Amino acid sequence: MGLLSLGTPLDWHESKKLNEHVRDNGITQLINIFKQHARSRNNNRFYWGDEIEYMLVEIDDEARTARLAIDRDYILSDLSDPDKPDSYLKATEKNVSFHPEYGRYMIEATPLKPYDGSSLSDYTYVEENIRDRRIVSQSELPPTIRPLTLTVFPRIGCETFTSPPAKPIGPASQSLFLPDEIINRHARFPTLTANIRKRRGRKVAINLPIYPDINTKLIDDSIPHRDLFSSDEEAFLGASKPGHVYMDSMGFGMGASCLQVTMQASDISEARYLYDSLAPFTPILLSLSAAAPIFKGFLVNQDVRWNVISGAVDDRTFIESDVEPYAGYDFFGGLDVDNQTKEHLINLGGGRGVNGDRVINNYGDTNLKTVDSKPIQKIPKSRYESIDAYLSDRTYSKKDSYFKEEYNDIFSPINKKVYDRLISNNEFDHNLAYHFAHLFIRDPLVIFSERVDQDNSSENDHFENIQSTNWQTLRFKPPALYPEDMTESQLQDKPGWRVEFRPLEIQLTDFENAAYSVFVVLLSKAILKFQPDFYIPISKIDENMEIAHRVDSVLNDKFWFKNGNLCKLENKDFAGYDLSWFDRFVNKGNDTLASENVYVNGYVSNGTMDSVKSRSGSIKGELCNESKYTTDAIINGNHEFPGLIRMIVKMIATELAPDLPQCPDTDSDLARKMLRIQCYLLLISQRASGKIPTIAHWLRSRVLTNPLYKKDSKISDSLAYDLIKDCEKVSDLDGSKDPQLLKDYFGESFASYLCAHTS
Incomplete structure (x- = not known):
């Protein structure tokens, strides 16, 4: 949750006087970061980690109530304090780290040390680590208070919650x-x-x-x-x-919870390509992880929390949003402007002229300025939103560039002063300079008086002040600044160029959260291995974000995606790499094997998949750069596109497991790991196809079929208790408590498998 400095935070009316100071010094720090790392950080290992946010829920079975516990946040300090070894060692010995979040009832947990993306074992260890986080936090709490991974508490904002x-x-x-x-x-x-x-x-x-x-x-x-x-x-x-x-x-x-994954790339160029390649999947995986159909005690006509959190931190004034103010309210909100500027606005027609053509342009040139000369611009999005521009893959030397400037096709204002300063530095090309100049249109929201003056050669808090409060679907994360006397080998041990994947909704079970985390990371590994072209216009991604909010969008809607024939991936190259590959790896059988050791039965002789019908809904006729596809087609493939699952399976077979012994003992550790990864991918595959409902669909169904529900779209206190109890049972993955509940949640066959294979 951003930068947690110690000290005295300044009220807005004081801190806004220092806005330009923070921006100027933040850019100096960014330039110094690039000087220190842009060329020297090469061949970093593919490390990764996940962040999971829990809600502490007090469940009173006698009173039939569920409440958010706001007086148990002491466990955060206990678990993070070396002076309290009884608690602290519980976490560290399990490779777990706990962090504060916005809500007093929330805790964030991550692995203490990152996972190794080249290690097959770490892809199954993540579930163990996630499970340990829940166990450790629960050990610090009374049994009536449960750390649950709820995206939204159903009655937050209602009376007595x-x-x-x-x-x-x-x-x-x-x-x-x-x-x-x-x-x-x-x-x-x-x-x-x-x-x-x-x-x-x-x-x-x-x-x-x-x-x-x-x-x-x-x-x-x-x-x-x-x-x-x-x-x-x-x-x-x-x-x-x-x-x-x-x-x-x-x-x-x-106060909502989510699941985030951060990956370290080999170098800055690889990080840029990965950032761009993951961008089109942000709305698709938001839809696929949907888990939030209830807000403030109401059943709502959408399935995810993204636009809620976007609105929750939207600090734009009326003029920046280009909307009329409420009666008696100021166009400029809390911005520091003089009377001349206000008169200038009146001459423009009371603010009606604030748009990309008349008052400002894409570079932020305008006659409207704050007292410290920062242009006042129309800003189309909240600071918590989908990304506004690609970083470009042109420096990624392993292939020809796929990026075209026309893909950055939305109005995205920048700080022209910042852009000019960065573009004049040899470390920044246009796209990188544009990216950071866009982030720096924002003001710092919290400034600590003790951190106003910093050493720009070794500290980067001013940069992070702006960087960490631009909460977008993806975050491009540069390394930190380190002392100049650090050797190159010492720097290699510090975090490098990273990409954070941010749109996922938190899932109810440790298994699901591990599955989604592993899926994102394996997809990233597959992207880097096969180097596909997934670029589509940013405007299409924005449209997809709107689609992802719809009820059951994963089943009922189609998303803009690169035309499958143009992704630089051939179906024939992925023949045999479906989910049954894991069974063939683990089990001996009479299946026919091709020369490259992949199964060919069920596929036509030329390698294309004859059993897969077209489900894309793509535009017929002239080949278009992008078409509309179902989530099923994107994840599981169709006649045009092999699908993400096959990409991942082939990457595992050819990169993570090429030297491992095939047909191991079915009770061996290797066999169990392979089948667990298969199960993670099967969950994603069947959520995409509709065989397993999303959490949002399941929660909505639990409401609509509960006898306490009055068909009025309201969630009563007692109905919320029932929902929380259902979530608690599902979280434990214990079918003996309520086997039918798990079958409703996962589907009968999948629930049976999990109960049989989950200790």
Whole structure:
């Protein structure tokens, strides 16, 4: 959760005076990072790690209630404090590290040491490590409080959803629904909450469509009339929308949980290619991991949390969003502007002219400036959104470049001053300079008074202040700055050029979270091995992000994707590398083997797959650069495209396992690892095909079929308890508690397999 400095955070009205200081010094630090690492960091190992966020839920079976526990955050300090060895050693001895998150009821856990992407064993060890995180955290808690991997707590923002109870009267968020007591105690978090509101000039406003049922009143009747803060009236001035659930606090988004994966590339060029190649998959895997159909006690007409968290940290003012202000509110919000600038706006027509043509252009040139001369621009997206531009693969020397400038086809403003400074430096080409110049249109949200002055040759907190508060679907992560006297070999032991994959929703079980993490990393390895061309216009990715929010989008919708014939992948090259490859690796049999030791039965003689029918829905006729495909076709393949599963299986067969003994004893460690990886991929494959429902689909079904549900789109306290109990049982993966529940969740055959193979 960003940069956690120690010290005194400045209120927005003080910190905004230092905005340009942070940007200027942050860019100096970035330039120094590139000087230190851009050319010297080569041939780094493919290390990776995952981040999992838990919610501490107090379950009272006697009272039939489930509440978010906001008074147990002491376990974070205990598990991270070497002076408390009884707790600390539990974590370190299990290779687990715990970190604070936005919510006081949340904990984040990662491996203490990264996994080795070249080690087959580490792809199965990750599940053990994830399981240990839950076990260690549970050991610090009473049995009534469970660390659950819920994407969203179903009744967050409703009356009495915390333990102990707290009232929504806090000055940081000024929320009508969320008490400040849910916010992490570290000074950064309430300051972040307040400064977003103060910069924005009003509270955040998130509106989700209510799921329509036969008794549904398409109105959010939970909005109270209150006059504690002047912002209380915003819901009735236009912040809330008819037919939508209204949420007004950062906690609704940053208080949700997700799964993130970070991978270290060999060098900066490989990291850029991997970043670009993964971009088209961000909405597809968001859809495939969907787990959030309930917000603030309402069943909503979408399946994921992305737009909620996007709105929750949207610090744009009215003028930057290009919308009319509420009556009596300032266009400029909390920006520091003089009267001349305000008069200039009036001359432009009261703000109506703020657009890409009349007032600003793609480089941010404008007559509207803050007091410190930063241009005031139209900003199309929140700082938590999908990426705005590719980094370009032109420096990736292993192949010809696939990138074309026209793929960066959306309006994406930049900080022209930053761009000019970076482009004049030999380490930055246009695309890299553009990427960072776009990030640096943002203001720092939290500045610590003790960290205003830094040594730009060895510290990079000012850069990270901006970098870490641009929460996009992917994050391109440079190394940190290190002392100049460090040797090249010493630097190699420090984190290098990394790519963070951020859109995944958290899953209920350790098995699923391991499966999604492993899938992303194996896909990344396969991309680097086979070097496909997955570029599509950024505008198509943005459209896909909207599609991914829809109910059951993984089943009902199609996504823009590179035309399968243009991906630089041939179906015939992946024949035989389906999920049955694992069975053939482990088991002896009479299957016919081709000269390259792959199964050919079931495939026509020319190597194409005769059993796979076209499910792409691609545009017929003239070959187009991109077409619309089902998730099933993208994951499992069709007549045009081998699918991600086959890419991954062939990568495993030819890179991770080429020298391993085939047909090992079925009870051997190697056989168990192979079959576990097969099971991870099978979960992804069957979620894509619809054989296994997404968590969002399963949760919605549990609501709609529960006798406590009144067909009014509302989740009562008792209904929420039932849902949490179901989630708790599923999380344990213990079919003996409720075998039918697991069958409903995973499907009968898959549930039976997991129960038989999960200790």
